Structures are given as structure tokens and as C-alpha cells.
Amino acid sequence: MSADNTKKGFSRRKFLQRGAIVLGGTVVASYLGCSPMRRFTAQKAESMDLPAMMSSLQPDFWFEVLPDNTIALKSPKIEIGQGVFTGLAMLAAEELDVPYEQIKVEHAITTSGLYDEMNTGGSNSTSSLYESIREVAATMREMLKEAAGKKWGVKASEIKTENGTLISGNNKITYAEITKENKKWDIPKTPELRPKSAFKVVGKAVKRTDLKTKVMGTAKYTLDSELPDMLYAVLLQSPYLDGTIKTLDTKEAEKSAGVVKVVRDGELVAVVAKTFYAADSAFKKINVEWNTPNKVQQADLIKLVTVGNGKEVNIQKEGNAKSIIEDNKATVFRQEYRTPMAAHAQMEVNAAIAHVEADKAVIIAGTQGPKIVIDTVSKALDIAKDRVEVHTPYVGGGFGRKAVKGLYVEAALISKAVGKPIKLYNSRQQEFQNSLYRPNTHHVLQAKIAQNGEIEAITHDQSTPDMLKNLMGTDLPNKILGADFISAGHGASFMYHFKNKSVSVWNAEVPIPIGIWRGVGMFPNTFAVESFMNELAHQTQKDPIAFRIGLLQNDDKISVRGKKVLEALIEKSGWKTPKAEGIGRGIAIGNDRKSIAAAAIELAIIEGKIVIKKVTQVLDCGISINPEGIKQQIEGATMMGIGAALYEEVTVKDGQIEQAYFSQYPMVTLADVPEIQCFILEGDDVPYGVGEPPLAPIAPAIAGAVLDLTGKAVRSLPIRLS
Amino acid sequence: MKIDFTINGKPTSVDVDPAMPLLWVVRDELKLTATKFGCGMAMCGACTLHIDGEATRSCSVPVESIAGKNITTLEGLSESNEKLHPIQQAWIEEQVPQCGYCQSGFMMAAAKLLKENPNPTETDIANSITNICRCGTQPRIIKAIKRASEISNQKI
Structure with missing residues (x-):
């Protein structure tokens, strides 16, 4: 099958090579992404979005018709709770003419299925496969029609497909039956995809395909998985940043009941036992003292992450904002904002099961990045990449934490040392103290307000540590880009039309491991930029929504969509209705990965505590695939945003992360649930990301409501009313 | 032992x-x-x-x-895979789970609450269940408990 370059636009240039379709037990057609780096670069430049980069070491497959006429779909994307399995099943059903529930989605095993070289993250799981999955599905449907046509002596074009059945006049045969009968498969040219107007399931609110298994408790996560003859391991990890073993005594642990071995290989120390309880009991008998070379304090961290330190990279410039601000130093409106470090605190701790034999490793790990598992495990064991087989069960929450640095490398090394499969997982304390944290940030915003109240010039300088280094394991992006504006700096730019505007990211270096967190750059940047916008509106006595709409009057797509989102927010939130006594109202908007999310919040302050009463979210994510799934994501992002705004903070003291337990890291509970209304707009004809965008406006909308209620601006998180 | x-x-x-x-x-x-x-x-x-x-x-x-x-x-909790406990029925109707990991604990806590208090208010629910969910399914958990209460009451 040749590449089809006739369709318009980069993402529609398709690249069918070998076979992603299995019929009658044989791989008959494959589907790979085009040159991954080229596509990566092009899309990156276009949208700062991460595309899917398909990769596999063996013949790949996505679809297989099973004997019971269900269709197996091996997902190259990981189900971390975001509902990607459901979205992909719906997309496939659209071209396959089967009910979406008949498509059984599971994760691809890396040695036999197609997996994504990019991590599952960045809110692009469903949207990045929007066309490719339908193209493979449509191709398979045509192949089934061809086969039935040959059987009946009719043209494929005269055959209808319905409910997993091929029909021509009185002839009827199921997909499974023709798959069993037919031996020779021809691969047709990629069929034209059905237009949106013909969609039968995409766009309908449907139930998740993983709902029942999760409600019955039968969904298997890494901790629930097993291999025959498996042992359990507990890994010694330093509670101090960069801590190394000073003295170690494992004598008592070795004698403990059920212990098979205490593995010691340099800094790698693990107790291996017949049960987790035995391993954990023995682990508690280890005596260890730590070298603690890293003495970093919270104050050091604040100082390091400050605008003016490190390298400055300008990422947005129109007019001459900087010189206007400089020339009017005495009169510019200037504010500083700070956001803290945060933890992922996903409910399922990092875990891995490893079975290492001579030159082969099987890894079961709930990971957002199978490729990273393959790369790091093959390197650690010095075996070929195609000898590492990764199985991904359901993942009990990721939020970025399961992108990198799981326990798979350690699990593999321990398995190798004991010659048996082992299961390894973190304690909650280890999960908190041996993590990768959302970095703290500092923002300086300045505006020159003209006599008439117009904003003549505006600047945003933000300082953030570089997280690409930790994510990609190399300093290269930093060297090329100068600063991490792709992830940590994401969302720093102004979406508004100011004649003179300038945005710079200052690259900070911190002695703390930092990493991706749901909406990592968007969260702090939107807090700073949108809080400043609320303050500017307050300062110039303008309505904060009208103020923003006034700055979105151009006819580019983002302005047009942004304006519509805000207009919808006015109507849906009852923005213009009188406020009840003691209620503050605030709003914020963010433009993230081409999705636009805006929130209006009503809150009260009761006994010195902020109580969120009502949240109205409007999200324009282009085409919506499963509106119910989108609502789940908006609600989830809202709750996580409320927690991040009001409670969450990771701090460091004497080189140690201070939060080790849930009791030290408060998060939202059922008591924090406000009335939440979600509205979805379809402002474009392709789907965009959903998981992260609605999180961004929550914190600044809360801050805006506090400003509205008290007249006092909030400039750092978590919000503490003095 | x-x-x-x-x-x-x-x-x-x-x-x-x-x-x-x-x-x-x-x-x-x-x-x-x-x-x-x-x-x-x-x-x-x-x-x-x-x-x-x-x-x-x-x-x-x-x-x-x-x-x-x-x-x-x-x-x-349920009699069978087909005959679900009202809590599980409501969890499906309201489509509560995302990653799903914490839901077992929530459902068990909610089942106990309903037994004790067949018509819990939102305050009752928030006061009696302090479990943690990171995906942010709390709004749906509250809805589902109220729905389960309706289902249970209809059955009696």
C-alpha cells in the first residue's frame, strides 16, 4: 500500500507500510506512523503538541476479528483513567460498522502490538489517533467486503456492512465467518473516511468500556498481576534527595521469616521474600544510615527559581513591550506570582513485575511510557530492545508520574539477581519522597496602562526549572531550545491581542527531581497570567470577561473560539445575574493544545476558609468524541485544580521532601465538591486535548473570586488567607 | 497461626x-x-x-x-455479576470510575453508609466518607450514592 499524500494537511499524509490488521490469525496489513522525527518536528512547530509516534519491533497489529465476532483492538495508548479505550473503540466502530461495545480494547504488548513511542500524556491520546485508527478500521472493512464479494461473486461496493455482518441481497455473513473462510487478502487503497455528518457513535455520550470491570473490582492493575512462581521485593530507597548508603546492616533482615534473599548491588538493596508481608517485615529490620550530600532548603529553591536568574529565552514578542515597560518603570503596574512544587499522589503507587531470564525480560508495569521501559530496562540489563516485552495492565492514575522513573529497572535487576519473577512496589512514603515533582515557578507581570485604561504594553517573565531533561533523559532539548518552554513554559504566552507584548522563560536549575504533572506548564502560567488579567480588570474597573473579550477581537481561530467560549461562559454561569450576599465571582481562560477552557467560579469565605460553591466550565475541544468522557475529564480537572489551588504544596527541608504521607499532603475530599456545570463547544472540525486544559483556569478563577469578594489579590499558591 | x-x-x-x-x-x-x-x-x-x-x-x-x-x-458485595448491589448499579449509571483504583474502597464505604443512613444528605456523605480519589470523581461519587439510595428505597 503506498502512502497517500493526496489529502490535505500534514496529519492526513498517511503512511501505510506493513500490517496492522490480523485476519484469520495472519498479519495482513500494517500501519506505521510516517518518519517520526519529521512529523514530530512539524507538529511541534505548529502546535506545541505531542503527536503519537507509533513504533513496534515486530509485525504490528491493531485489529483482529475474533471467532465470536468481537473485534480486538490493541491500543497503542495507555488507559490511565482518561477513557482512551472508549474513545478509540468509538472511532473504530464508526468505520467498522459494529457497536463500539463489541470492540474489546486492551493495551498492546510491546513485542507484538503497536505502541506509542511518545508517552501517553499531553492530552493527545484520542485526538492523535483520530484519523489513523479510522483509516485502519475502514481498510479492514473494505478487505472484509472484498472477501465476501469474491465469495458471492458480487462487487465489494454492492455489499453493506451492519452490526458486524456483511450483507448483499439475501447473502449474509459475519466478519468472523468470512475471516475464517477467506485465505487470501488483498489490501485496498485507504478508503475515504466517512464525514463527521455521517457519524453514528462519535459525538454521542456513551458509557466507558471499562466501567463494569472497574465497578466489579475485576480490572487488573500492576499490583493485582502475577507471574508463576513470583516472589515479592521491597526496595531500599533514600528518604533524602541524592542520599547514598553510608552504613548498612541487613543481618536481621536476612534472618527474618520468609526471606529468600537480600539483594545488594551497590546502591541497589532489596529484600526478596515469598510474600509482600514477609519482605516488608524484613525490610523494617534493615539498619541504614545515609550520606546526605543534598542540603537544599525551601528558601534556596525559591531563590533559585526567580526571574532574572539563568538563561532568558524570549518566546513571544510583538511590538516593543520591553522598552515601553522599561521607559515607564515608575508607573507600570507590576505584580509577582509564585506557585509551589506539587506531588502527583496518584492512588496506585509505582509498581512493576519483572521476570528476567538469560537475555530476555518480561515487564508488567502500569506505565505511561512503554518505550521508556524498553529503553531503560534493555540498557540496565545490557540486552537487545526487542528482548524486553512490556505488558501494561490498567493504570491506577498517572498524572505524569508514570511517564518516567517507575520501578521497572530496579525490578528487572532484582529479578536477575534472584533468578525468579518478582513484584516490586513503593510504600506511600517512598512514593512521596522518591518522586518527580511539579516544579515551583516565579512570574513577573508588568503592564503599562494608558490614560484611557487600555493596555499599551504587557510583559510576562517566568522562571521555571527544565523538566524535559528529566523526561527525555538528556540535556539536548535544553541546549537546542535554551529553556523548557514546551512543557514547563507551556501556556506562558498571551492569547490576547496586545499591540506590545513580550514573554520570556528563564531557565532555572534546581537540585530537585522535577517532572510532568497534569497540565504542568499550563497550571502555573495560567494562574499567573490570568490572575494578572483579573487584577488589570480590577485596576481599570472593567468586567473581567468583557475586558478579555475586548482583547479577542481579531479573526484568527483562537480569538474567534476564545470569544465564543467566554460568551458561552457569561450565559451559562449566570455571570450577569446579581450575586448572593457573601459570594465572590472569578473567571479565567486558557488556550492549551488548541483546546480552549474557561471557568467561572463562585465562592464564599466561611470561618476563614474558602468554600467553592459553583464552578461553570466551558470547553471548546474541537470535535467531541465522547461528551460523557469529556465531562468526566472536566470534573476531574476541576477537582484537581481546586486541590492544587487551595491545599497542595510540596516543600523541602534539609535535603528532604517534607511530605511523606497523605496526612501531610492534603487534597480534596467529598467535602470540597461544589456544584459543577460542564459545557462543551465544538469550535473546530478535529478533536483536541481534554485531560489537562480544564485544569488551568481553576486556580486563577478562584483567585479572581477572592479578589472580587475581598478586594485583595492572591499571588501565590496554595491560597492562604491571612 | x-x-x-x-x-x-x-x-x-x-x-x-x-x-x-x-x-x-x-x-x-x-x-x-x-x-x-x-x-x-x-x-x-x-x-x-x-x-x-x-x-x-x-x-x-x-x-x-x-x-x-x-x-x-x-x-x-453483589449477589452475582448480573444482580448488582444498588451501589454498583448507581456507580454504573452515574459512570463514576476513571482510573478506577480507589473505587472499591469508596463503594464499600458507601454501601455501609447507606445501610446506616438510607437517605444521606451531601453533608452526611462528606462527613462519613473521607477516602481519597485523585482522578476527581468526587462529584459523581456523591451523585451515585444519592442514586443508590433511590434504588434501595424503590426496592423496599
């Missing part, structure tokens, strides 16, 4: 260290994995199950203390 108890209606016997937390007995010895490990310190509620009808965080209960008692885990 040999300890006898009943789990999901089935008389059961285990021979383990009496100090072993019930959570690990249930998960690793009896292979009932719906009950999850979240923190090991009774702070998050992922390991909630019923001991003689009481919602209990099993990570902090030594197995010796449950000798002779009745344990129910999520696997034993």
Missing part, C-alpha cells in the same frame, strides 16, 4: 503471622484483589472492606483480630 473467618459468605482458614494486615491476607493469600493498597496507614481508604458489617480500612487491621468474623470485600 491458624485463623478462621468467613469471607464473602465462605468459611475460610489461613495460616499466617497473626500480625499480618488483613489487606495482605485478602489480596496475597486469598487472591481477592478488588481491595486495593493505597497507603498502608489507614489514611486513604483504598483498602476499605466490611468486618461484621463495619466499613474498615484493612491495611491497619491485624488478621488475628478478625478470627470468627464476617468479612465482605467488593467481590462479595
Whole structure:
């Protein structure tokens, strides 16, 4: 099958090579992404979005018709709770003419299925496969029609497909039956995809395909998985940043009941036992003292992450904002904002099961990045990449934490040392103290307000540590880009039309491991930029929504969509209705990965505590695939945003992360649930990301409501009313 | 030590260290994995199950203390895979789970609440269930508990 370059636009240039379709037990057609780096670069430049980069070491497959006429779909994307399995099943059903529930989605095993070289993250799981999955599905449907046509002596074009059945006049045969009968498969040219107007399931609110298994408790996560003859391991990890073993005594642990071995290989120390309880009991008998070379304090961290330190990279410039601000130093409106470090605190701790034999490793790990598992495990064991087989069960929450640095490398090394499969997982304390944290940030915003109240010039300088280094394991992006504006700096730019505007990211270096967190750059940047916008509106006595709409009057797509989102927010939130006594109202908007999310919040302050009463979210994510799934994501992002705004903070003291337990890291509970209304707009004809965008406006909308209620601006998180 | 108890209606016997937390007995010895490990310190509620009808965080209960008692885990909450407990029906109707990991603990805590208080208000729900969910399913959990209350009341 040749590449089809006739369709318009980069993402529609398709690249069918070998076979992603299995019929009658044989791989008959494959589907790979085009040159991954080229596509990566092009899309990156276009949208700062991460595309899917398909990769596999063996013949790949996505679809297989099973004997019971269900269709197996091996997902190259990981189900971390975001509902990607459901979205992909719906997309496939659209071209396959089967009910979406008949498509059984599971994760691809890396040695036999197609997996994504990019991590599952960045809110692009469903949207990045929007066309490719339908193209493979449509191709398979045509192949089934061809086969039935040959059987009946009719043209494929005269055959209808319905409910997993091929029909021509009185002839009827199921997909499974023709798959069993037919031996020779021809691969047709990629069929034209059905237009949106013909969609039968995409766009309908449907139930998740993983709902029942999760409600019955039968969904298997890494901790629930097993291999025959498996042992359990507990890994010694330093509670101090960069801590190394000073003295170690494992004598008592070795004698403990059920212990098979205490593995010691340099800094790698693990107790291996017949049960987790035995391993954990023995682990508690280890005596260890730590070298603690890293003495970093919270104050050091604040100082390091400050605008003016490190390298400055300008990422947005129109007019001459900087010189206007400089020339009017005495009169510019200037504010500083700070956001803290945060933890992922996903409910399922990092875990891995490893079975290492001579030159082969099987890894079961709930990971957002199978490729990273393959790369790091093959390197650690010095075996070929195609000898590492990764199985991904359901993942009990990721939020970025399961992108990198799981326990798979350690699990593999321990398995190798004991010659048996082992299961390894973190304690909650280890999960908190041996993590990768959302970095703290500092923002300086300045505006020159003209006599008439117009904003003549505006600047945003933000300082953030570089997280690409930790994510990609190399300093290269930093060297090329100068600063991490792709992830940590994401969302720093102004979406508004100011004649003179300038945005710079200052690259900070911190002695703390930092990493991706749901909406990592968007969260702090939107807090700073949108809080400043609320303050500017307050300062110039303008309505904060009208103020923003006034700055979105151009006819580019983002302005047009942004304006519509805000207009919808006015109507849906009852923005213009009188406020009840003691209620503050605030709003914020963010433009993230081409999705636009805006929130209006009503809150009260009761006994010195902020109580969120009502949240109205409007999200324009282009085409919506499963509106119910989108609502789940908006609600989830809202709750996580409320927690991040009001409670969450990771701090460091004497080189140690201070939060080790849930009791030290408060998060939202059922008591924090406000009335939440979600509205979805379809402002474009392709789907965009959903998981992260609605999180961004929550914190600044809360801050805006506090400003509205008290007249006092909030400039750092978590919000503490003095 | 040999300890006898009943789990999901089935008389059961285990021979383990009496100090072993019930959570690990249930998960690793009896292979009932719906009950999850979240923190090991009774702070998050992922390991909630019923001991003689009481919602209990099993990570902090030594197995010796449950000798002779009745344990129910999520696997034993419904009569069958078709005949679901009102809590599970409501969880499906309201489409609560995202990653799903904490839901077993929430459902067990909610089932106990409904038994005690067939018509809980939002305040009752928030006061009695302090489990943690990171995906942010809390709004739907509240809706589902209220829906389950309706389903239960219709049945009576």
C-alpha cells in the first residue's frame, strides 16, 4: 500500500507500510506512523503538541476479528483513567460498522502490538489517533467486503456492512465467518473516511468500556498481576534527595521469616521474600544510615527559581513591550506570582513485575511510557530492545508520574539477581519522597496602562526549572531550545491581542527531581497570567470577561473560539445575574493544545476558609468524541485544580521532601465538591486535548473570586488567607 | 497461626503471622484483589472492606483480630455479576470510575453508609466518607450514592 499524500494537511499524509490488521490469525496489513522525527518536528512547530509516534519491533497489529465476532483492538495508548479505550473503540466502530461495545480494547504488548513511542500524556491520546485508527478500521472493512464479494461473486461496493455482518441481497455473513473462510487478502487503497455528518457513535455520550470491570473490582492493575512462581521485593530507597548508603546492616533482615534473599548491588538493596508481608517485615529490620550530600532548603529553591536568574529565552514578542515597560518603570503596574512544587499522589503507587531470564525480560508495569521501559530496562540489563516485552495492565492514575522513573529497572535487576519473577512496589512514603515533582515557578507581570485604561504594553517573565531533561533523559532539548518552554513554559504566552507584548522563560536549575504533572506548564502560567488579567480588570474597573473579550477581537481561530467560549461562559454561569450576599465571582481562560477552557467560579469565605460553591466550565475541544468522557475529564480537572489551588504544596527541608504521607499532603475530599456545570463547544472540525486544559483556569478563577469578594489579590499558591 | 473467618459468605482458614494486615491476607493469600493498597496507614481508604458489617480500612487491621468474623470485600458485595448491589448499579449509571483504583474502597464505604443512613444528605456523605480519589470523581461519587439510595428505597 503506498502512502497517500493526496489529502490535505500534514496529519492526513498517511503512511501505510506493513500490517496492522490480523485476519484469520495472519498479519495482513500494517500501519506505521510516517518518519517520526519529521512529523514530530512539524507538529511541534505548529502546535506545541505531542503527536503519537507509533513504533513496534515486530509485525504490528491493531485489529483482529475474533471467532465470536468481537473485534480486538490493541491500543497503542495507555488507559490511565482518561477513557482512551472508549474513545478509540468509538472511532473504530464508526468505520467498522459494529457497536463500539463489541470492540474489546486492551493495551498492546510491546513485542507484538503497536505502541506509542511518545508517552501517553499531553492530552493527545484520542485526538492523535483520530484519523489513523479510522483509516485502519475502514481498510479492514473494505478487505472484509472484498472477501465476501469474491465469495458471492458480487462487487465489494454492492455489499453493506451492519452490526458486524456483511450483507448483499439475501447473502449474509459475519466478519468472523468470512475471516475464517477467506485465505487470501488483498489490501485496498485507504478508503475515504466517512464525514463527521455521517457519524453514528462519535459525538454521542456513551458509557466507558471499562466501567463494569472497574465497578466489579475485576480490572487488573500492576499490583493485582502475577507471574508463576513470583516472589515479592521491597526496595531500599533514600528518604533524602541524592542520599547514598553510608552504613548498612541487613543481618536481621536476612534472618527474618520468609526471606529468600537480600539483594545488594551497590546502591541497589532489596529484600526478596515469598510474600509482600514477609519482605516488608524484613525490610523494617534493615539498619541504614545515609550520606546526605543534598542540603537544599525551601528558601534556596525559591531563590533559585526567580526571574532574572539563568538563561532568558524570549518566546513571544510583538511590538516593543520591553522598552515601553522599561521607559515607564515608575508607573507600570507590576505584580509577582509564585506557585509551589506539587506531588502527583496518584492512588496506585509505582509498581512493576519483572521476570528476567538469560537475555530476555518480561515487564508488567502500569506505565505511561512503554518505550521508556524498553529503553531503560534493555540498557540496565545490557540486552537487545526487542528482548524486553512490556505488558501494561490498567493504570491506577498517572498524572505524569508514570511517564518516567517507575520501578521497572530496579525490578528487572532484582529479578536477575534472584533468578525468579518478582513484584516490586513503593510504600506511600517512598512514593512521596522518591518522586518527580511539579516544579515551583516565579512570574513577573508588568503592564503599562494608558490614560484611557487600555493596555499599551504587557510583559510576562517566568522562571521555571527544565523538566524535559528529566523526561527525555538528556540535556539536548535544553541546549537546542535554551529553556523548557514546551512543557514547563507551556501556556506562558498571551492569547490576547496586545499591540506590545513580550514573554520570556528563564531557565532555572534546581537540585530537585522535577517532572510532568497534569497540565504542568499550563497550571502555573495560567494562574499567573490570568490572575494578572483579573487584577488589570480590577485596576481599570472593567468586567473581567468583557475586558478579555475586548482583547479577542481579531479573526484568527483562537480569538474567534476564545470569544465564543467566554460568551458561552457569561450565559451559562449566570455571570450577569446579581450575586448572593457573601459570594465572590472569578473567571479565567486558557488556550492549551488548541483546546480552549474557561471557568467561572463562585465562592464564599466561611470561618476563614474558602468554600467553592459553583464552578461553570466551558470547553471548546474541537470535535467531541465522547461528551460523557469529556465531562468526566472536566470534573476531574476541576477537582484537581481546586486541590492544587487551595491545599497542595510540596516543600523541602534539609535535603528532604517534607511530605511523606497523605496526612501531610492534603487534597480534596467529598467535602470540597461544589456544584459543577460542564459545557462543551465544538469550535473546530478535529478533536483536541481534554485531560489537562480544564485544569488551568481553576486556580486563577478562584483567585479572581477572592479578589472580587475581598478586594485583595492572591499571588501565590496554595491560597492562604491571612 | 491458624485463623478462621468467613469471607464473602465462605468459611475460610489461613495460616499466617497473626500480625499480618488483613489487606495482605485478602489480596496475597486469598487472591481477592478488588481491595486495593493505597497507603498502608489507614489514611486513604483504598483498602476499605466490611468486618461484621463495619466499613474498615484493612491495611491497619491485624488478621488475628478478625478470627470468627464476617468479612465482605467488593467481590462479595453483589449477589452475582448480573444482580448488582444498588451501589454498583448507581456507580454504573452515574459512570463514576476513571482510573478506577480507589473505587472499591469508596463503594464499600458507601454501601455501609447507606445501610446506616438510607437517605444521606451531601453533608452526611462528606462527613462519613473521607477516602481519597485523585482522578476527581468526587462529584459523581456523591451523585451515585444519592442514586443508590433511590434504588434501595424503590426496592423496599
